[in-house]
Amino acid sequence: MFEQHRETLEKALAAIAERGHWSAFPESPSPRVYGEGAAERGREAFEALLGRRFPLDQPGAGAWIGAERSPYGMDLGVTYPEPAVEELVAAARAAMPAWRDAGPRARALTCVEIVQRINRRSFELADAVRHTTGQAFVMAFQAGGPHAQDRALEAVAYGYAAMTASADAARWEKPAKGEPLVMDKRFTVVPRGVALVVGCNTFPTWNAYPGLFASLVTGNPVIVKPHPRAVLPLAITVQVARETLAEAGFDPSLVSLAAEEGQGLATALATHPAVRVVDFTGSTEYGEWLEHHARQALVHTEKAGVNTVVIDSTDSWRGMLGNLAFSLSLYSGQMCTAPQNVLVPAGGIETDEGHKSFDEVASGLAAAVGRLLGDDARAVELTGALVNPGVLARVEGAPSLGEVVLESRAVKHPEFPDAVIRTPVIVRVDQEKSDIYGREHFGPISFLIPTGSTQESLDVLRRTITARGALTASVYSTSAGVLDEAERAALDAGVNLSCNLTGGVYVNQSAAFSDYHGTGANPAATASLTDPGYVAGRFHVVQSRRPA
């Protein structure tokens, strides 16, 4: 079954080894790619879900719950079966042996089929992601759809590669006096146990798919616990997975949804004795709680960090400012990869347009953001809306943190008057105020920090990221020596580095099959999407041997 996906799996396996450019799912929402009317049909499918019980055939506690409200200003009105935790866990455990016995190949091909079917619902998912996260449509389509699907496939490939790196059977023949000793051995991949995926508010699919598919392909049933504000994209995902599994002859209980309105369901699930894997994306505070308290489980967390930009010099002043302005503005900085701390020598920098003082860098960056977001109708397609009131509160409080370089501006969405939209605020903060810039301020908030020198900037990078983590770092320099030093600092701090981004690649973007997202080597994340460490602990090998 699903043998037609053999080639996709093989290409994905080649891609994770080579890590050049490859993608299985086109990122363009163009009708030329996804077909005429696809966007409209997706919109209709999304709208048909609103104000109803979400069609999901899993055992429930009886009640229907859900209180999602779009950051664009409307209640979704979708409700989901309130989960009966013990029933979900019991059903997941009961489903496990047959899924285990199907073996790595059948599981991988079934997972590819699930992802393919998810891809066919990309427009519906785009609207669901948009109206739970506040992302603009194109981003919701790309990051919530094809990019997330690529990350899913990547996790399937890593899991499959890890499970099949060694033979599943061998004849062992040892020379001995007289007859050789001959044994036949079988090596069977067994899952770790029930897996839990705890989704986040901002990237419900992109951040949940790697854990979901890494666990599933390695044989573990998965309970998906979405963020209470972003249930719908994962409900659709679970629906697709259950349908596919059932059609393939497996128990749909292998994937189930644990929706909540915010009662702390993650804690109950993550500490359940049968839950043996937890994947979490969200706050540092709760991530660390999970790491310390979900002791029976393998816990992978992606938390907060202090993403850092070191500006030393540039041969593309305008390219640099435009690139940085875009990175600060995209989805109003509500990305775990968006820059926060911009470190610039107090004495200024050399550029292709001559020496620029620190203040000129500051005003140049502010002006670049202003230009990029000058037109409201176009601005909202870049910034989207603020995902929740917490972000708004931080934006409004940011001016008190230092000297405002660029004020945040409220923008009216032409289509959604109730959407809360804010452009980035940039605040100058002194280098000694590491109590301020040394922690994450999630949202469109960044700090311009004057330092004594680029060497000092790199010291700040090393120190803050070692202490608090980061998912991205970037450096601008025309000096090969400085770039080398920055690479060393990034290795020491364990953070992925982008150098001299002045064109159409942005530090907050990470492409599946090529860019590692997170490293596991600093406090922002315990693992990388995706590397061998991300999949390895999810399964074990059990051996049987008998005389041949």
Added chain:
Amino acid sequence: MFEQHRETLEKALAAIAERGHWSAFPESPSPRVYGEGAAERGREAFEALLGRRFPLDQPGAGAWIGAERSPYGMDLGVTYPEPAVEELVAAARAAMPAWRDAGPRARALTCVEIVQRINRRSFELADAVRHTTGQAFVMAFQAGGPHAQDRALEAVAYGYAAMTASADAARWEKPAKGEPLVMDKRFTVVPRGVALVVGCNTFPTWNAYPGLFASLVTGNPVIVKPHPRAVLPLAITVQVARETLAEAGFDPSLVSLAAEEGQGLATALATHPAVRVVDFTGSTEYGEWLEHHARQALVHTEKAGVNTVVIDSTDSWRGMLGNLAFSLSLYSGQMCTAPQNVLVPAGGIETDEGHKSFDEVASGLAAAVGRLLGDDARAVELTGALVNPGVLARVEGAPSLGEVVLESRAVKHPEFPDAVIRTPVIVRVDQEKSDIYGREHFGPISFLIPTGSTQESLDVLRRTITARGALTASVYSTSAGVLDEAERAALDAGVNLSCNLTGGVYVNQSAAFSDYHGTGANPAATASLTDPGYVAGRFHVVQSRRPA
């Protein structure tokens, strides 16, 4: 440097993929293999170490400590530098960047050189292992020497394979409107941090080498903390590693010895903030303590379990009894892989010599052990000596646990009159006494347990191993259906299974490059020697990208 080991590394890489029979280091101590006089030179080298300060050039606290006493009855009189923990850790950290920068290949080849040099000291190590563990000479040579060296090389191969599974550089070229986007990317393996290996009393090298080499090859400096009763084999190992590293131009502080006389040094080291990996072999109690308290580290433990034999039927009554008798007697059952619980239907079993009642199975097994160990001079070469007084106390207390099927017998060693040697005690225990057989009784103690049926035996196996873990299980049956059921039970319990061992392969033996030791899927161990999960968390990948 060490390019001559390229072929060994490649063969090891092929072996871990194929998992058939392969060994890099000959297990026979014959002069035809290791050269005329090798054994004698090894003995001399060992004796030259006794009663002296062990020559190790690492920073110390000043005092020389050590109180090892051979289970064969003599004090070794070797002393070691008392470690200054902060200095060792600081030196290890300082050594890390250059080792990281050397890259996977240079590290792997250097590790192979270390193992090769260890191999050349196999006879000296055999005596050191013998006189710290009580193993008989041939076993000390094989398990402490070549078999341990094979496990070391296996860990190097797994580490190298994991680090090199993906490219270390790539060009990423994404089609775009106008010019394609082109980035050059580098992917660098970075170590997790300082690693700690906590050795055990019974197999100081075999159980320590996988963690030592898995950590070292992946870039982590390693502090080796031997069991206070079994320091010398690991001191020799550390000495070889430091010499090799220094000759290769690396800082010898990458491997250091933390000897103690039993003050709890493991606890201080394992909870040190800079210690990020811990490998432990030993008691369940302390292993669980480490899992819960060494929160800053990746912790791999190999603990105790209830190894189980299910006897259903056999077509080789004598072969079965002889094989089991050997497994119970080898190193007086002081192996984490030795059988403990032997489950037999109360109604007896069918064999090639007709029906045998439960009592006939019991008396047959007792007689087989008696025959095997009937001659004292030959017996001691199989049993070795008891490793410590705790084992002796358990043997002496065992008769109170049930009905004695075979009494333990004290044996005089012809060469070492003070050696404490005991043959196995076998005790019949009722099935309902799971409080007795449901936990480990380390040493030459086993239980014969009558069950209602083989199905009940498999239920006991599933239940006890799920609850308390096991490193081995075995089954005897002439029925394909029963063997299949046993395999399912073993998969469910997550334990490696041996079927119908009646010849020269024993359940307590696990061959590097083919047999997985432990699974990680039951409480006896968190990982397997060696599988991808054992090496994966020891390193991370850090990426750097820049426009091409």
